[in-house]
Amino acid sequence: MSKYYRVHTADIAWITQQPRGIFTAIGKLVEAKTLTEEETAEYWKNREYFEKVLPVPPFYEQGNPDHATTWFKNTKEGNDIYNQMTFYLAMAAKYGLQLYKTECDQIPGEIIYEDDFQIAVKNTPADLKTVTKKL
Secondary structure (H helix, E strand, O other): OOOEEEEEEEEEOOOOOOEEEHHHHHHHHHHOOOOOHHHHHHHHHHHHHHHHHOOOOHHHHHOOOOOOEEEEEOOHHHHHHHHOOHHHHHHHHHOOOOOEEEEEOOOOOEEEEEOOOEEEEEOOOOOOOEEEEEO
């Protein structure tokens, strides 16, 4: 059983140079005005909820200067919060956004942030052993 996982698209994010995470990917659909008005309202409700229950790593306030990526912990807390992300998964499916889940048994870089749900890492090694599957 893997220790950490990310849910992401195939796009490479400009800041991190890693695959774009699910929160950002769905946010990009909102920015592009792809979602309906009702879905956009639901997005903002979901975003407010997740920003309340899932700590936002403080480095995002500085624009992510270390180019960090966040990984869910494969723990009760990490999995519970992921399992609540049904809206994000539904919007990806509805609008044809292929999502992937990348899993890893080792710490996927240098930890710069950690809470009960997730870790954030920088300097992900090029030879990191991961398994990626389509969702």
